Structure formats: C-alpha cells, structure tokens
Amino acid sequence: GAVVSQHPSWVICKSGTSVKIECRSLDFQATTMFWYRQFPKQSLMLMATSNEGSKATYEQGVEKDKFLINHASLTLSTLTVTSAHPEDSSFYICSARIPGQGANEQYFGPGTRLTVT
Amino acid sequence: AQSVSQHNHHVILSEAASLELGCNYSYGGTVNLFWYVQYPGQHLQLLLKYFSGDPLVKGIKGFEAEFIKSKFSFNLRKPSVQWSDTAEYFCAVNANSNYQLIWGAGTKLIIKP
Numbered sequence: 001g002a003v004v005s006q007h008p009s010w011v012i013c014k015s016g017t018s019v020k021i022e023c024r025s026l027d028f029q030a031t032t033m034f035w036y037r038q039f040p041k042q043s044l045m046l047m048a049t050s051n052e053g054s055k056a057t058y059e060q061g062v063e064k065d066k067f068l069i070n071h072a073s074l075t076l077s078t079l080t081v082t083s084a085h086p087e088d089s090s091f092y093i094c095s096a097r098i099p100g101q102g103a104n105e106q107y108f109g110p111g112t113r114l115t116v117t
Numbered sequence: 118a119q120s121v122s123q124h125n126h127h128v129i130l131s132e133a134a135s136l137e138l139g140c141n142y143s144y145g146g147t148v149n150l151f152w153y154v155q156y157p158g159q160h161l162q163l164l165l166k167y168f169s170g171d172p173l174v175k176g177i178k179g180f181e182a183e184f185i186k187s188k189f190s191f192n193l194r195k196p197s198v199q200w201s202d203t204a205e206y207f208c209a210v211n212a213n214s215n216y217q218l219i220w221g222a223g224t225k226l227i228i229k230p
Contacts, residue, residue: 043223
C-alpha cells in the first residue's frame with residue numbers, strides 16, 4: 001500500500017513553454033502532498049506544501065507564479081512549471097502523507113526529470 | 118533555523134563491513150526522525166523512523182538507528198553490509214505541525230563486492 005505515482009517520469013521542453021507534472025496517491029487519500037526539487041548531488045529542497053481544497057504554501061524563495069500547484073482532489077496534485085527556462089531543469093519529486101497517521105511519514109513518487117532546452 | 122547535517126557525503130565499504138552513518142539535527146524540541154534510502158534509479162523509501170518510545174529503532178533490511186537526545190543525533194547502523202545496500206541515504210527531521218521534513222544532504226554509500 002501507500003503508492004505514489006508521478007507522470008511523466010521525464011519530459012523535455014523548449015524554453016518559454018509550460019509543463020505540468022502530476023502526482024497521484026494510488027491507494028490512499030492524501031490531504032497533504034509535498035513538492036520537492038532535487039539538484040544533482042544535493043538533498044531535497046521543499047518547494048511547497050499542497051493541501052487539498054486550499055492554496056499551496058510555498059517555501060521562501062520559491063516563485064508561486066512560476067510553480068503553480070493545484071490540489072483539486074484527495075488523490076491528485078499537479079505542479080505546473082510556467083514559462084520554463086533552462087535553470088528550471090531539475091528532478092521534481094512529490095510525496096504524500098496519509099492523514100491521521102501519528103508520525104509524519106511521507107510516501108514518495110518516483111520523480112520527474114525535467115529538461116528545458 | 119532548523120538544520121540536519123550528515124557527516125559523510127561518500128562512504129565506500131567492503132561487503133560484510135559494519136556501517137554507521139551520522140546524522141545530527143539542530144532543534145531543541147520534540148522531533149520525529151527518519152532515514153530514507155534511494156537505490157539507484159528508484160524512488161525514496163522509508164528505512165526507519167522514530168517518534169517516541171525506545172530510542173533504538175529497527176528498520177527494514179537489517180538497519181537500525183539510535184536516537185540520542187543529548188547529542189541531537191540519529192545515527193544509522195548496520196552490522197554487516199551487502200552489495201545491495203549501495204544507495205544514497207538521507208536523514209530527515211520533522212519538528213513542526215506542518216509535517217514538513219528538513220533533509221540532510223545525503224550520504225552516497227558504495228559497497229564493493
């Protein structure tokens with residue numbers, strides 16, 4: 001149980017275009033999902049916390065107008081990278097938390113490799 | 118600000134060697150502590166977690182970790198590593214009600230067969 005999927009697993013896009021990444025909890029409902037960015041040889045950087053039915057909470061330094069997050073249902077959160085530039089190329093990972101769990105355990109998706117040319 | 122530090126960025130061991138990966142955090146209050154593993158080409162998986170009770174926690178695949186509150190540490194151990202333990206290991210801490218995790222930089226472990 002507790003499987004999280006991401007789609008697509010990799011995407012190449014041209015500079016200036018927008019890309020949408022989906023994060024789905026397959027066998028549980030997730031009121032809270034997290035979006036991370038992982039740079040090569042570095043740890044995960046939390047970008048935003050996505051709560052179902054409300055606006056996402058962005059971390060300091062993350063442009064909310066550039067990284068649009070929508071958590072429209074209990075099993076789906078989307079991250080849209082708008083007007084992508086080469087510096088947005090990275091590995092984006094989502095995770096989901098099972099509500100009601102005592103400890104804060106997150107289940108991770110496999111990640112999406114974004115390359116902006 | 119809260120932070121998590123992992124002492125070694127790269128560790129190379131031979132099979133059957135004992136492993137200890139260090140993790141220290143900076144936060145004075147109640148914390149939840151995690152070790153995650155990322156095998157090559159795979160997504161992050163939970164190895165073990167601590168949130169209360171016995172400070173020595175056992176996880177999957179023979180891993181264990183000890184929470185030492187006085188040292189703000191949560192070191193990961195395995196008595197005898199295998200080639201299949203080659204992976205990147207991340208320590209993470211949660212210390213707020215928003216369920217956000219603060220991550221260490223990760224330790225890349227390579228086991229020589």
